[in-house]
Amino acid sequence: MAKKIKIIVAKPGLDGHDRGAKLLARIFAEEGMEVVYTGLRQTPEMIVAAAEQEDADVVGLSSLSGVHNYFFPRVVELLKDKGLNDVLVVGGGIIPVEDYDFLQKSGVKAIFGPGTPTMEIVNFIKSNARAR
Amino acid sequence: MFDEKVLEKIKAGKEKWDQGPVAKTLAKAPEQKPVFTTISGTPVERIYTPLDIAGLDYERDLGFPGQFPYTRGVQPTMYRGRYWTMRQYAGFGSAKDTNARYRYLLQQGQTGLSVAFQLPTQAGYDSDHPLSMGEVGKVGVAVDSIEDMKVLFDGIPLDKVTTSMTINAPATVLLGMYLALAEEQGVPWDKVGGTVQNDVLKEIICRGQYIYPPKPTMRLTVDLIEFCQKHVPRWNTISISGYHIRESGSTAAQEMAFTIADGIAYTQACVERGMDVDSFAPRLSFFFNAFTNVLEEVAKFRAGRRYWAKVMRDRFKAKDPRSMMLRYHVQTGGVTLTAQQPLNNIVRVALQTYATALGGAQSLHTNSYDEALCLPTQEAVTVALRTQQIVAEESGATDTIDPLAGCYYVEKMTDQIEQDIDDYIKKIDAMGGTLAAIEQGFIQKEIQNSAYRFQKEIESGERIYVGINKYTMEEPPPTNLLKVDMSVGDVEAAKLKKLRAERDQAKWKAALDNLRKVSQTDENVMPAVIEAVKAKATVGEICDVWRDIYGQYRPKEFV
Numbered sequence: 001m002a003k004k005i006k007i008i009v010a011k012p013g014l015d016g017h018d019r020g021a022k023l024l025a026r027i028f029a030e031e032g033m034e035v036v037y038t039g040l041r042q043t044p045e046m047i048v049a050a051a052e053q054e055d056a057d058v059v060g061l062s063s064l065s066g067v068h069n070y071f072f073p074r075v076v077e078l079l080k081d082k083g084l085n086d087v088l089v090v091g092g093g094i095i096p097v098e099d100y101d102f103l104q105k106s107g108v109k110a111i112f113g114p115g116t117p118t119m120e121i122v123n124f125i126k127s128n129a130r131a132r
Numbered sequence: 133m134f135d136e137k138v139l140e141k142i143k144a145g146k147e148k149w150d151q152g153p154v155a156k157t158l159a160k161a162p163e164q165k166p167v168f169t170t171i172s173g174t175p176v177e178r179i180y181t182p183l184d185i186a187g188l189d190y191e192r193d194l195g196f197p198g199q200f201p202y203t204r205g206v207q208p209t210m211y212r213g214r215y216w217t218m219r220q221y222a223g224f225g226s227a228k229d230t231n232a233r234y235r236y237l238l239q240q241g242q243t244g245l246s247v248a249f250q251l252p253t254q255a256g257y258d259s260d261h262p263l264s265m266g267e268v269g270k271v272g273v274a275v276d277s278i279e280d281m282k283v284l285f286d287g288i289p290l291d292k293v294t295t296s297m298t299i300n301a302p303a304t305v306l307l308g309m310y311l312a313l314a315e316e317q318g319v320p321w322d323k324v325g326g327t328v329q330n331d332v333l334k335e336i337i338c339r340g341q342y343i344y345p346p347k348p349t350m351r352l353t354v355d356l357i358e359f360c361q362k363h364v365p366r367w368n369t370i371s372i373s374g375y376h377i378r379e380s381g382s383t384a385a386q387e388m389a390f391t392i393a394d395g396i397a398y399t400q401a402c403v404e405r406g407m408d409v410d411s412f413a414p415r416l417s418f419f420f421n422a423f424t425n426v427l428e429e430v431a432k433f434r435a436g437r438r439y440w441a442k443v444m445r446d447r448f449k450a451k452d453p454r455s456m457m458l459r460y461h462v463q464t465g466g467v468t469l470t471a472q473q474p475l476n477n478i479v480r481v482a483l484q485t486y487a488t489a490l491g492g493a494q495s496l497h498t499n500s501y502d503e504a505l506c507l508p509t510q511e512a513v514t515v516a517l518r519t520q521q522i523v524a525e526e527s528g529a530t531d532t533i534d535p536l537a538g539c540y541y542v543e544k545m546t547d548q549i550e551q552d553i554d555d556y557i558k559k560i561d562a563m564g565g566t567l568a569a570i571e572q573g574f575i576q577k578e579i580q581n582s583a584y585r586f587q588k589e590i591e592s593g594e595r596i597y598v599g600i601n602k603y604t605m606e607e608p609p610p611t612n613l614l615k616v617d618m619s620v621g622d623v624e625a626a627k628l629k630k631l632r633a634e635r636d637q638a639k640w641k642a643a644l645d646n647l648r649k650v651s652q653t654d655e656n657v658m659p660a661v662i663e664a665v666k667a668k669a670t671v672g673e674i675c676d677v678w679r680d681i682y683g684q685y686r687p688k689e690f691v
Contacts (some may be wrong), residue, residue: 014251014267016340019380019467019583025691026584037691040340041255041263065251066507066616070266094471096506097609114471114504115600117591 005129007058010038010047012075015065020092024060024118031122033058044074052082057129061091061108068095073106080107086130092116133190134182142181154178170428171595172383173585174548180540188543193438197533199453201441203434203546204534205492206457211530216488217495218520219296221463223248223273224507225620227283230273234288236510240517246296246497247284248272249306254341256302256675259624269620271507272298276624276670277631281309282316291319295326296371296461296495301343303330304356305674308661311364327368327417327461330356333394333566334373336687337575338380343675346567348682352657354401359658361412368417370398371461378421379467381583384432385549387421389556390575392440396557397566399448409448413455422484422491423465429484430536431545433460433491438546439553462488463497469504472599474610477501482519489529490536496520506613573690580690628670635668643667648677 009025011018018040025037036054038047051059059079061072072091079087091103092112100111109128112121134142168176177184188194195201198208207213220237222245223230234245250272252264258276259268268274275281285295290313299306307328314324332349335342343349357369374382374391382390395416402412420436422429440458444450464484469477478501488496498516500508508516524530536542560569569575589595596602643664650660664674 014255014257014263014341016251016335016338017379018340022580022691023381023583023587026580027587035691037689039687039689043263065267066270067266094504094506096613098613115597118587119591 004032004034005058005125006034006036006054006056007060007125008036008038008047008051008054008056009060009062010042010050011040011062012042012044012047012071013063013065013067014041015063015067016040017064017093018062020064021060021062024062024092024121027118027122028060028125031126033125044071044078047075048078048082048084051079051084051087056087058088058090058125060125061089063091063093063095066094068093069099069102072103072108076107088125088129090121090125092121133188134186139182139186143183146181146183165594170384171423171425171586172385172428173582173589174383174385174428174545180544182540184540184544185547188547194537200445200456201438202457203438204537206437206459206494210492210533211489211524212533215524215530216493217244217294218242218517218524219244219246219461219495219497220513220517221246221248221298221497222513223250224271224614225269225273225616226623227273227275227280229269231284231286231288233510233513234284237513237517238288238293240514241521242517244294244296244495245288247298249297249299250274251341253302253306253671254299256305256343256671256679258628258670258672259621260628261672265621268624269616274620274624275306275309276628276672277668278309278312278665279627279631279668281306281313285313289319290314290317291323296328297326298329300329300332300335300339300341301349301352302671302675303328304352304658304661305665305671307356307360307367308658308665312662312666321364322366324364325366327371328356329373329419330370331373331394331398331419333397333570334376334391336570336685337377337390337394338579339373339376342685342687344678344682345685346570348678349685350398350401352678353398354405355656355658357398357402357412357415358405358407359656360415361407365415367415368459369412369415371417371419372398373419375419375421375463377579378423378465380579381586382579383582384423384428385435385552386556386578386582388432388436388439388549389553390579391418391420392436392443392553393557393560393566393569393575395440396443396447399444400565403448409444409450410452410455413444413448413450414452414457417494418458418460420460420462420493421465422462422488423468424480424483424487426483426487426490427536427539427542428545429487430491431542431549433493434534434542434546435549435553437492439550443557459494461495461497462491462493464488464499466499466503469499469501470597470599471504472604473607474501474505476599477504478515478519481516482523485519485523486527486529489523489527490534492534502610502613505610507616509612509614511612573688576690631668631670640667640669644669644673644677647674648681651678651681
């Protein structure tokens with residue numbers, strides 16, 4: 001039997017909007033993933049430390065306060081510094097489409113905007129998370 | 133309200149109608165779905181008749197506007213006397229940027245100000261703190277010291293406008309700055325009007341801008357209430373908020389129930405401080421959401437007014453009628469906005485505004501159609517304000533008070549929501565009160581379960597959301613989005629550096645030392661806070677004093 005995908009769901013920065021992050025955490029768990037929800041006010045360092053400690057396959061970042069261009073690439077960078085190159089990083093929240101390109105070039109593999117069906121996110125993660 | 137004989141006739145008539153025309157029509161064509169529900173998931177019947185409100189007693193349950201139990205409104209003339217205050221929540225970038233937006237809004241006929249602070253300010257950090265990286269000026273204005281406050285209100289006389297400030301854990305600090313500024317402008321405190329949100333419990337429940345653990349943060353909340361009751365009589369000392377509870381996924385009834393539960397906790401805390409209930413309760417205010425299901429929202433507002441009046445009279449033995457009035461601000465539902473086909477949001481906001489007007493609110497913020505994409509542009513803000521003006525001036529909703537009273541459906545739903553509120557309050561009381569219910573995660577879990585149910589309904593197609601799961605279309609990416617200049621962070625950091633270098637160090641140190649001393653006693657902190665902000669202590673420095681003494685709150689997560 002394949003090992004469960006392990007995902008860190010994280011809220012970087014001071015943003016308190018966690019409805020989406022918590023909802024997805026629940027849905028990922030229902031879909032057979034092992035989920036660690038970090039809670040609010042995470043620095044990139046804290047998120048990457050959690051990913052390392054939990055041996056996570058995926059890091060899901062949620063931001064609705066406009067700080068994605070700062071935080072998301074920083075998480076990818078720190079993961080690389082730790083040699084965690086095969087950890088899949090995805091993000092979601094209120095993120096203008098014009099920022100998608102920059103974020104994807106920085107190593108965030110997918111951005112999911114408001115109104116995305118949750119199964120679309122689940123399927124993306126299942127097909128793109130590293131094999132275990 | 134109805135004669136027994138009349139009711140019997142109606143009952144017989146309804147049975148005949150059910151078995152006759154309804155059955156015949158259903159045999160030919162079923163209804164569109166087996167069960168109809170409101171957006172909160174409450175089942176809705178095919179029709180409502182006097183049978184559904186047979187127990188309604190006009191004098192006891194509705195009464196007249198401005199009279200107990202205030203179901204029909206808190207003032208005798210409502211919008212015939214004056215419209216609700218049109219108050220757009222605004223703030224971004226530096227104090228100077230936001231001051232320009234305020235002047236624009238006042239020029240366009242807005243009647244009150246509402247300050248959106250950046251997240252670092254709300255979390256009690258200065259703009260140059262490591263946790264503020266990337267956040268400065270983003271979702272609100274950067275205010276670190278009284279110098280920023282001066283720029284924010286430049287050219288705006290504080291006795292001519294009322295100002296609402298969305299600030300919670302650090303509310304004492306920002307109010308302190310506002311009062312110090314009023315002094316500088318020569319405006320006496322008893323002429324200053326406005327509101328601070330100051331509702332720390334809902335930060336812990338769902339909004340996330342907490343700093344201190346529940347008990348000490350409640351102490352600061354009560355200090356502010358007590359100080360204003362003595363020195364700033366026109367200030368609304370708290371805005372007990374259901375808005376964010378609803379945004380986080382609750383139903384309409386849960387929004388009202390948990391907000392009232394918080395209201396009970398604050399009232400209890402003030403009473404325990406030794407304050408007479410009628411000395412502070414008239415200045416307690418509330419803040420609610422408005423979704424697109426107009427009739428359910430109207431019922432929610434009416435039920436909330438009736439229930440709060442009873443809580444204050446029966447539980448807290450208030451005597452002053454003003455203590456029993458649920459006065460509230462509304463913001464239209466942020467979470468109801470779609471990033472898809474954003475112009476559709478104008479229609480949603482219009483319906484929500486209509487619901488707010490029919491529901492009898494005291495003030496309103498209408499969201500802009502582009503807010504699922506970014507902070508609103510000036511064009512979008514103008515449409516949002518005009519929406520309020522159209523509903524107020526053209527729709528007729530303001531001509532008569534509580535026009536939906538007596539509507540069988542609305543009265544029935546008002547009763548139902550009031551019953552739901554009462555069930556929750558009893559449950560929370562049995563748990564040991566609101567703080568205990570929060571501590572156990574009860575309120576948080578109830579909200580999350582509702583959010584989950586709603587999401588599942590959308591994804592199964594059981595509930596339609598235009599542009600999301602029906603009537604979707606390909607669109608080009610949106611243009612003309614408002615961008616906050618990333619350099620605001622550097623500018624603010626430089627300003628702080630200068631402030632710290634140039635202020636009177638001895639005066640600054642003495643003020644913070646005094647604040648520390650006072651905060652370790654039972655003495656009210658407000659006078660010491662005001663002295664500290666005058667000595668140019670920053671938001672972060674003041675909040676750090678309390679972090680040292682009270683510690684920081686770390687929530688348990690209930691996923």
